[in-house]
Amino acid sequence: MSKSKLWNVVGTSVHKVDGAALAAGAPLFVDDELPRDLLFAAVKWSPHAHARITSMDTSRAEAMDGVHVVLTYKNVPRVMRTTAGQGHPEPSPYDFTTLDSKVRHVGDRVAAVAAETPALARAAVEAIEVEYELLEPVLEIRSALEKGAPVIHDELDAAMPIVAPYEPGRNLAAHVAVAVGDPPAALSKAHQRVTAEYECHYAQHCPMEPHIAVAAPDGYGRLIIRTSTQVPFHVRRIVAQACQIPVRDIRVIKPRIGGGFGAKQEVLIEDLVALLALRSGRPVKLEYTRAEEFTSARTRHPAVVTVDLGLSAEGDVEGMDMKVLLNTGAYGSHALTVGCNCGSKVLPLYKCDHVGFALDSVYTNLPVGGAYRGYGATQAAFAMECAMDEAAAKLGMDPVELRQRNTIGPGDSSPIFKALGEGTEGVEQAIGSCGLAECIARGAQAMDWSAKRQRRDEGRLRRGVGMCTLMQGSSIPEVDLGAASIKLNEDGSFNLLVGATDLGTGSDTVMAQIAAEVLGVTPDRILVLSSDTDVTPFDVGAYASSTTYLSGMAAKKAAAGARRQILEVAARLLDVPAGDLSLAEGMVKGGPRPLSLADVALSSLYAEHQHQVQSVASHVTQKSPPPFSAHFAEVEVDTATGMVRVLKYVAAVDCGTAINPLLAEGQVEGAVLNGIGYALTEEYLFDRRGKMRNPTFKHYKVLCTADLPELVTILVPSYEATGPFGAKSVSEIGINGPLPAINNAIFHATGARLRRSPFTPERVLAALE
Amino acid sequence: MPDGAPATIEVDIIINGKAQTFRVDPAEVALDTLRDAGLASVKRGCDEGDCGSCSILVDGQLMRACLLYTGQLHGREITTVEGLGTARQPHPIQRAFVEAGAVQCGYCTPGMVLATSALLDSCPSPTDEQIRQGLDGNLCRCTGYVKIVDAVRQAAAELRSGRDRSGGDR
């Protein structure tokens, strides 16, 4: 039986529930529906990488006609906290307060204003006079921990809210060291040893919609915040913390949002609009410019990752050690957890009993790291997968064969799962579903790997192929909570309320499909609302590849609850046991006469045993089943200019059941192209004082349609028993492949091995010589 | 001008077939004017002409609302996606974008749809290469463009067959 027959709606590429409205340009985003009497906020940013504010004169700004509020460190509560939109208590240091008397990177906050017009707000910001005592900045990741390095968080109240090493006095934002087995011994006696250091760079998510939030006091004295966020419930909690007001006084609404990729898993601007609205009594909007998005939002943590591999002569991995030096920038947002993921989402891929992992996350006076699709796996897979390629070369083995020999499979476990979690110990798990072997085989075939691997070009233009294998996770086990509620309407439609936050991925559609499958209706009968903290159940939000796997299970459970209630009503109406009945095609089946869901609803609402058919469900998981993937890149290197062109890219991915194959492919394709841009063209350029010189799409080069290589996506089916209808995650994994796959392809094409990303033409040319 | 009192100019623009007159600051940019006029499809993405979120058609030509003074639009005809179709009655290009899976967050979609419209207007049977060229100024961070190229191909086929059915206007 084919999958499409197994289910009616699951496994089908139904149209995105919000697709038609979005394509029509309907007013669905924060900026499209603004309250009356709106004030506009602007932020004064630090021009210095590291400085203490010695004096600040706001009198000129405050005197301007139409300027309502000026916030500085002198008039806002000092509450140490994190901007990381994580669960409570956040595993990120509390090293940030709304406004501080010290600035720690170019683009750090100095002051904020609310005024009648955007131009006036900007003028007021200019009119604030600030004097700084300049401090020596830390601008190099490797020098952050040196003795005598300037201390970036010398404030006394910075602290870690969970039990974890934290030493701000030496710029150490997080530290982890774990080992299973005896890695040094295993490494030292290995037949073949590869020790390799790889460094990857700053990047920004570049959602097309920059950060935007509007806070408006309502008539009851509460604050309504409409914001482009991935984490509405964390926004509510953290804004309450920052403003020192109760959670009950805040309502957070997430309308459609214009992309997130982790950038909006950060409570970045909501605290400012909230405070400005509270002080002015007026609605206030803050919208980042594109330049601010680069300098004053969050970034991918740059990292120096050293991998030490020991292999037998036959190519068995016998020992692995990974050391990560992670640059968290001026604040420690996600410094611990991104660092942990470097190990926990990469090391378990290879069967090995002797594994070491160590992390130092360090402060620098550079842009702040944060959650970014891939979340550490991107940084570490670069090093690990290139090191594996080096190992294959040393052993004279095909890289595909080396992977086939060593990768984890169904039923296998890894000691790393238990040893390394999100800043604390992890959760033991055995791999359930795993289609990696098939991913490798089908990906290699689609790339014509064997034939292309034989090729050796000698001229100016040289082609080569490279590959890598990948894993990620699906939600954070025993941490993340997803919840959903569903109710039946008079016409047989349902309102499905989820805290899970569709950030453009199509998760509302996936939730609708899951509920529709359970309830025997078409997905258009499921009206999804995400998210409104007053209305929808709690959900941690859209991150950690959790929505389909975790929140989808909550939606499935809630729908099952509603289904039970519907069948009970129907059983009474039809006078047959509920067990004889089922739901299909919008009808109750199995009874003596046809009964529609509308009949059930009308009866329960207006006639007998009156009640609302409604169900709410929560879901927590004990597992984080990894999706797996094999990536293959074909490149052409111009040896005269160093320019690298990706000709073809194949991503084969096992995401369990693809609830909506078209949307799943879209996740892979979007992640892969973002990864290719990261590997080749996207780069922060800094001046000697730590200021980003290219905060614009003119010089921070995001790929466009004309750069698109032939991109092949292969969904390899598997069935994850713990996920809804066999599903696991798909959204992040794809971004991890291009760095190593392209680097390995460049090596195959030219024999040159790059150890630093991005692979700009100048770096490639230098590596060729 | 005494005491910096702001001058205003009158600008006549035909927007989606309807003649409108705007009184604006001469230094105002079309993106602001059009958004203030309630055209939510014209999105702000970079304000520098690089992302294409604020794409509009000016006399049928794809342009950037953030790179035009409102005054430059005087006497011109503007098309935005609001003028193509609605969620309930989509234009074939809009429908193709939804069907092909080319809409993710949807922020770039109105601009992409207009770029497609302009492309197919001058080139009804584009090659993939022409599609990639025609949409080269519209950034999308969600889709990786694969499904967008699919959507354009699909829309082109549908528009061609629509023309065939109606006897063809070309």
Add this chain to the structure above:
Amino acid sequence: MVTVQKFIYPTTLGEALEALSAGRGKARAIAGGTSLVFHRGRSTEAYVDITRLGIDRVESLEGRIEVGACARLGALAQGHDLLVPGLRALPEAAACAGSTAVRNAVTLGGSVAGYKRWSDPPIALLALDASVHLEGPDPRDVPLADLFSAHPLSKLAAGELITAVLLEPPGPRTGSAFVKLRRTAVDYALASAAAQVVLDEQGRVADLSLTLGAVRPLPTDATDLAGELLGAEPTEDLLAQVAERIAQEVEPGQDMRASKGYLARVAGVVAEDALATAAARAREEESDA
């Protein structure tokens, strides 16, 4: 602060010139507007919209080709009159300047008057030995090379307007090419080069011109650096020597994206590629004839 107070929409050249001169230096011509929109209010009181004057056509007149200053780059990229080998550099440069939507807005005259270090079309025009026609108090033709001895805008007097770009129709066995090294399809050049090559009947280089773009604030005339090609067959070895010489002698300006050493080297490479393609087109042109 002086701010823009009005827009003027002349429909004839006479009206446009009158509006510009009446503005006494504070009226500014605007066409595509893509560069002006970022310089709001700077000593400009009036914008004179020159896109309605009918100066956007490509015409062959009196033995020369006249490209209206308001011709949009998008149209020029497909401009069939210019798709001859000898002029091919121009549509090629127009086609890779910015993205489709930007090319629909930017005019050829604007790309000269609003020149920036990375503008592509002027590089091609310089290699094609183009002139511009200026209208105003003293109407005249000016070789583009003269206009580019400093920023072109500094060479225009108040009330003067570029109305056309003038090109000589290429003679026989003439080819040209524009080559641009860029990180993505829509990007400013790291280095660019435009070349025009005339071959004699034996396939030797009879004449050439070579202009480098992007490596320095102003376009670089590198014709002399390719001088050893004159009278010789443009072989791969010889072209490689030219590339080497350019890499040695060109002195790139500061560019945050790459080192001077790299830019010098790739300036040589794009020059080599442009010369090679131009020469190949010249040979093609001969075989077509």
